[in-house]
Amino acid sequence: MSKFHDRRAAFRERTEQGVKEREKTGGRFSCLNLAKIEGINFFKPTSDKKHRNEIDIIPFLATQDWISKMRSFNGAVLGINPGDMLYKLEVPGHPRIGSEERTFLCLKAAFGKSCPICNEREALKENQDADEDLIKSLYPKWRVFYNVKDRNEEEKEKRRKVWDAPYHSFEKFFLEEADMGEDGIVIFADPEEGKTIRFKGRKKNFSGREYLEADSIEFLDRKKQYDDDDVKESISFDKYLKIPTYEEVEKAYLGLDDEKKSDKKRKEGSSEEEIEKVLGKRNKE
Numbered sequence: 001m002s003k004f005h006d007r008r009a010a011f012r013e014r015t016e017q018g019v020k021e022r023e024k025t026g027g028r029f030s031c032l033n034l035a036k037i038e039g040i041n042f043f044k045p046t047s048d049k050k051h052r053n054e055i056d057i058i059p060f061l062a063t064q065d066w067i068s069k070m071r072s073f074n075g076a077v078l079g080i081n082p083g084d085m086l087y088k089l090e091v092p093g094h095p096r097i098g099s100e101e102r103t104f105l106c107l108k109a110a111f112g113k114s115c116p117i118c119n120e121r122e123a124l125k126e127n128q129d130a131d132e133d134l135i136k137s138l139y140p141k142w143r144v145f146y147n148v149k150d151r152n153e154e155e156k157e158k159r160r161k162v163w164d165a166p167y168h169s170f171e172k173f174f175l176e177e178a179d180m181g182e183d184g185i186v187i188f189a190d191p192e193e194g195k196t197i198r199f200k201g202r203k204k205n206f207s208g209r210e211y212l213e214a215d216s217i218e219f220l221d222r223k224k225q226y227d228d229d230d231v232k233e234s235i236s237f238d239k240y241l242k243i244p245t246y247e248e249v250e251k252a253y254l255g256l257d258d259e260k261k262s263d264k265k266r267k268e269g270s271s272e273e274e275i276e277k278v279l280g281k282r283n284k285e
Contacts, residue, residue, distance in 0.1 A: 030093075030103055030164070031091045031093045031103055031104070031105045031143075031241060031242055032089075032091065032145060032164075032237060032240045032241055032242065033240050033242055034162065034235075034240055036240065037235065037240075040162055040235075041158050041160070041161045041162070042161055042162050042163070042164070043055065043146075043148050043150055043161040043162065043163040045170075045199075045201040045212055045214075046152075046201055047200075047201040047202065047203050047212055048201075049200075051152065052198050052199060052200055052216070053152065053197075053198065053199050053200070053201060054150075054151035054152055054196055054197070054198045054220075055148040055149065055150055055151060055163070055196065055197050056148060056149040056151065056194065056196050056197075056222060056224075056226070057087050057088070057146050057147070057148050057188065057189040057194070057197065058087070058147045058148065058149060058160075058189070058191065058226055058230055058231065058234050059085045059086060059087040059147070059189055059191060059231050059234065060085070060086065060087075060147055060231065060234035060235060060236050060237065061082075061083060061084070061085060061231060061232065061234070061236055062080055062081065062082050062083065062084045062085075062086060062236065062238055063082050063236045063238055063239045064082060064238045064239065064241075065081075065082060066111075066243075067080055067081070067082065067084075067238050068080055068081055069111055070110055070111060070238075071109065071110060071111065071112065072090050073090050073092075073142050073167055073171075085191075085231060087146065087147075087189035088144050088145065088146050088171065088189075089144070089145045089237040089238060089241070090142060090143075090144050090167060090171070091105065091110070091142065091143050091144070091145065091241065092105065092106040092109035092110055092140035092141070092142050093105055093106060093140055093141055093142075093143065094106055094115075094117045094138070094140055094141075094249070095141055097117070097249070097252050097253055098252035098253065098255060099255060100252075102252060104117075104244050104248070104249045104252065105241065105242060105243055105244060106118065106140035107243075107244070107246065107249070108140075109140045109142075110243075113246070114246060115246070115249065116246060116249050116250040116253055117138055117249065117253055118138070118140075120138060120253070121135055121138035121139065124138070141166070142166070142167035142168070143164055143165065143166055143167060144163075144164075144165050144166075144167050144170065144171045145162065145163070145164055145165075145237045146162070146163045146165065147160070147161075147162060147163075147234035147235055148160075148161050148162075148163050149161070151196060151223075160233070162235060166211070169204075169211060169212060169213045169214065170213070170214045173199075173213070173214040173215075173217060174188065174197065174214065174217065177217040177219070178219070186219050188219055191225065191226040191227065191228075191230065191231055192225050192226070192227070193225070194222060194225065194226075195219035195220060195221065195222060196219070196220040196221070196222050196223070197217065197218075197219060197220075198217070198218040198219075198220055199214045199215065199216060199217045199218070200214070200215040200216045201213070201214070201215070202214075202215040
């Protein structure tokens with residue numbers, strides 16, 4: 001075989017792999033490094049008016065010791081241990097940080113620890129002349145990770161998927177609907193007695209950005225329930241959560257190239273006013 005054919009074969013392989021991974025969550029744009037998982041499929045809700053989304057949410061098992069200290073969207077400490085079952089991982093992140101526009105876990109919202117970005121937000125709130133839009137942008141954005149079975153997926157081997165969803169567009173509405181059950185709260189993600197969630201994906205627009213939001217939610221009897229083996233097959237999202245140090249977040253947010261620059265600024269006694277100038281300049285760019 002000629003070198004051309006060798007190069008062509010390698011090119012086709014790379015291209016095919018790129019297509020397969022085009023929607024992969026992970027890397028610098030997510031707080032979870034799911035790119036490590038081979039063969040993962042991602043769920044994307046449809047906004048097609050002729051079709052409704054139908055999913056089963058399947059719980060997973062916690063694996064990390066720190067999970068007991070993590071907080072949910074409502075601020076409550078999870079208080080669970082490795083081996084316990086949960087159906088979602090709620091993750092607060094600060095997106096588009098630094099020149100690489102990375103997403104960092106919010107240490108304050110997730111664990112009640114000090115977060116340099118949240119500290120900057122609170123400092124700006126004391127300034128009457130501060131940009132309100134800038135202050136709002138410094139709040140963490142909550143996303144929810146689920147293991148789901150896509151009931152509309154025609155290929156059986158691809159029905160198990162991961163769904164990375166904005167909290168306020170989906171989980172918020174699922175919980176509200178679950179609290180309106182005639183026989184009490186609907187535990188829709190229970191492995192043995194759960195429900196299939198049917199919903200429409202309604203297109204919304206905010207500040208010129210289009211996104212989907214759950215609408216017309218229904219809880220249906222499942223065609224199939226799940227067992228312990230199904231739960232064990234689910235991805236344990238806590239295993240892939242990237243927990244940064246305060247210094248890592250600060251370094252990226254301030255645009256510092258290395259620790260020496262960070263140390264130099266501290267040794268030079270950078271005042272709060274000087275730091276605000278740096279941050280203000282970066283946030284206006």
